[in-house]
Amino acid sequence: MTFLASIPIIHSVQGLIFRCAACGREYPVETPRWNCACGGPFELSGTPPFSRAGIDPREWSLWRYRASLPIEEEVSLGEGLTPLIPLELFGLGVHFKLEFLMPTGSFKDRGTAVLVSFLKQQAIREVVEDSSGNAAASLAAYCARAGIKARIFVPSYASPAKLQQIEVYGAELVPIPGSRADAARAAEAAAKAGSYYASHYWNPFVLEGLKTFAYELAEQLDWHAPENLIFPSGHGTFLLGAYLGFHELAQAGVISRLPQLFAAQAAACAPLAEGFRLGLPGPAEITPGETVAEGIRIVWPVRGPQVLRAIRESGGGAVTVSDSETVEAQRELARHGLYVESTSAVAVAALKKLIEQGVIKPGELTVVPLTGSGLKSR
Ligand SMILES: *Cc1c(COP(=O)(O)O)cnc(C)c1O
Ligand SMILES: [Zn+2]
Numbered sequence: 001m002t003f004l005a006s007i008p009i010i011h012s013v014q015g016l017i018f019r020c021a022a023c024g025r026e027y028p029v030e031t032p033r034w035n036c037a038c039g040g041p042f043e044l045s046g047t048p049p050f051s052r053a054g055i056d057p058r059e060w061s062l063w064r065y066r067a068s069l070p071i072e073e074e075v076s077l078g079e080g081l082t083p084l085i086p087l088e089l090f091g092l093g094v095h096f097k098l099e100f101l102m103p104t105g106s107f108k109d110r111g112t113a114v115l116v117s118f119l120k121q122q123a124i125r126e127v128v129e130d131s132s133g134n135a136a137a138s139l140a141a142y143c144a145r146a147g148i149k150a151r152i153f154v155p156s157y158a159s160p161a162k163l164q165q166i167e168v169y170g171a172e173l174v175p176i177p178g179s180r181a182d183a184a185r186a187a188e189a190a191a192k193a194g195s196y197y198a199s200h201y202w203n204p205f206v207l208e209g210l211k212t213f214a215y216e217l218a219e220q221l222d223w224h225a226p227e228n229l230i231f232p233s234g235h236g237t238f239l240l241g242a243y244l245g246f247h248e249l250a251q252a253g254v255i256s257r258l259p260q261l262f263a264a265q266a267a268a269c270a271p272l273a274e275g276f277r278l279g280l281p282g283p284a285e286i287t288p289g290e291t292v293a294e295g296i297r298i299v300w301p302v303r304g305p306q307v308l309r310a311i312r313e314s315g316g317g318a319v320t321v322s323d324s325e326t327v328e329a330q331r332e333l334a335r336h337g338l339y340v341e342s343t344s345a346v347a348v349a350a351l352k353k354l355i356e357q358g359v360i361k362p363g364e365l366t367v368v369p370l371t372g373s374g375l376k377s378r
Contacts, residue, residue, distance in 0.1 A: 016070055018042040018204065021306055030122065034188075034197040041302050044070065044204040050215060050248040052223075062110060062212040068248070070208055071117045075146045077103035079113050080212055084220045084367070087336055090352045092362055095226070097217060097369045100340055104141045104165070105373035106134035107213070107238060111200060114209030116142035119198060125149060127198035130187035132180060133162040133295055134372055135200040140171035151195065153186040155179060159294065161376040180297065201235040201302050210241020211248065217367060218249055225255040227364040228316075230354070232346040232371055233263035234296035236272055236307030243310035259367075261316035263307065264350030266291035266323065272301055272308065273318035281305055292323045295343030295372060317359065321349035330374075339374030347371070 018027040022040025027033060035041055047070045054067025062080025063069075083098045099107035116139070119127065129139050130153040143150040150171040154163065155178065167173050176183040191197035200206050218225060225246055231239040239261055249255045265273045268291040274284035283304035291297055301307060311318060321329075329352060330345035340348075347368050354360040 015046040017045045019045050021303065029118075032191075032196065034191060034199055034202045035302075041202055041306075042204045043306075044208060046070075047208060050211075050245075050252045050254065052252070052254060055219075062113065062209070062216065065212050065215050068215070069114060069212075070205070071114060072121060073117065074113070075117045075120050075142055076113055077109070077141065077145055079103055079109040080216060082216070084217065087338075089332070089336065089348075090355050092355055092360070092366070094351065095365070095367045096338065097213075097367055098338075099213075099369045099371050100344065100373040104134070104138045105376055106138060107210075107369060107371045108134045108138035108200060109142075110212055111206030111209040111237070111241065112138040112142045115139075115198060115200070115203055115205040116146050116148065118205045119148060119196065120146045124196045126195055127151070128153065128187045128190040128195040129198050129200070130154070130176075130180075130183040131200065132158040132183070136171070137162055137165040137169070137376075139198060139200070140166045140169035143171065144169045150198075151190065153183040153190070155183045157294075159377060165376060181299065201237055206237060207241045207244055210238055211245030213238070213369065214242045214245025214249060218246075218255060221365070223254055224365075225249070225257065225259045226367040227259060228262065228354075228360050228366040229259045230262045230264055230319075230347045230350050230366070230368045232293065232296050232343055232350075233265055233272055233301075233307070233318075234298035235301040236263060236303060238369070238371065239263055240303055240307050240310055243314065258314045259316075261311050261314040262350065262354065263311060263316075263318040264347040265318065265320050266293040266296060266326065266346055267320040268323070269293075269297045269299065270318075270320045271299060272304060273320045275304065275308055276311060276318035280308070282308065292326055292342040293346045295341065296346065317354075319350040319353055321346055321353060325349040325352070333370075334374070338370060340370045341372040341374050341377035343377075344371040 020036035020040040102109040268289035271283035329349035
């Protein structure tokens with residue numbers, strides 16, 4: 001993209017601000033902080049709006065929406081523009097968006113591409129992250145592409161296939177005995193000691209990248225939003241990023257209403273679904289059990305209140321499924337030729353439940369993003 005890179009910069013980092021989602025306090029985006037002094041997560045303000053006229057039709061990646069992204073120079077591995085395919089499943093026509101066909105095998109690449117582009121712009125040389133799988137593999141790959149050193153704190157139970165993937169990109173793996181939360185604390189401690197914490201759930205540049213899911217889907221549907229969307233949700237970042245994208249499409253007058261957004265969670269660890277069911281403003285406090293859906297075994301979703309607000313505003317909901325329902329859905333989908341990891345199959349099991357409950361009806365346009373490849377799960 002040498003031609004485009006030579007066009008003068010229109011929006012600069014100066015226009016962007018980190019704003020705390022909890023208390024509204026503002027910070028320059030150059031801050032080394034990953035959250036507000038009050039503990040709240042940052043949102044990014046001052047980002048360019050969605051513009052259909054700004055689409056670059058010659059770009060076959062999510063960077064065709066470059067004009068709507070707060071980035072001057074991209075770090076890319078060709079992410080985005082995933083296929084949308086119709087299937088007949090559980091007696092109904094459903095569309096699946098094949099997000100597992102990304103450079104590192106999961107939708108996480110949308111957010112990581114934009115986050116690492118920002119980090120490179122900021123001349124950051126070294127980052128830390130905590131994740132048991134796809135987020136870390138994605139960060140390791142994009143850091144390799146950008147020449148940034150990545151150190152990843154992983155809980156010792158992480159899937160061997162994912163650990164191997166993280167390592168092959170050249171990232172430094174630091175196994176942490178204990179839980180996912182222990183790995184997060186180790187990353188936060190390293191950040192206090194001076195490393196940049198490139199967290200896929202704390203850093204709001206990730207949400208900017210995830211907005212492109214909404215842009216892309218609307219473009220594939222001839223500039224319409226579907227009626228229903230079901231996300232396998234851990235932190236709920238994917239759902240929230242999509243919500244923000246659809247919100248911008250509505251503001252730009254491209255769509256007239258939001259899709260109903262559904263969060264699908266494993267029954268053994270469902271703080272968002274519990275919070276939704278109980279009518280709480282944020283996630284419920286839960287004691288997690290074991291689940292095959294390791295990628296969404298998140299006890300405390302840091303953007304929980306924002307996620308629940310997005311679900312409620314869209315008229316959607318939250319669904320829990322058992323591991324046996326998840327495994328059955330994973331097999332059923334594979335019988336149609338699509339092999340996803342069990343975490344992703346949680347949304348497919350939720351789809352079945354929503355159809356049986358009559359929440360999702362025949363004739364409605366329903367889309368399920370398939371978030372991660374079956375090839376790297378156990
Ligand atoms: C990370 C991940 C999710 C959950 O995404 P959140 O943004 O945490 O809700 C779902 N599926 C797969 C395969 C993932 O890697
Ligand atoms: Zn705050």
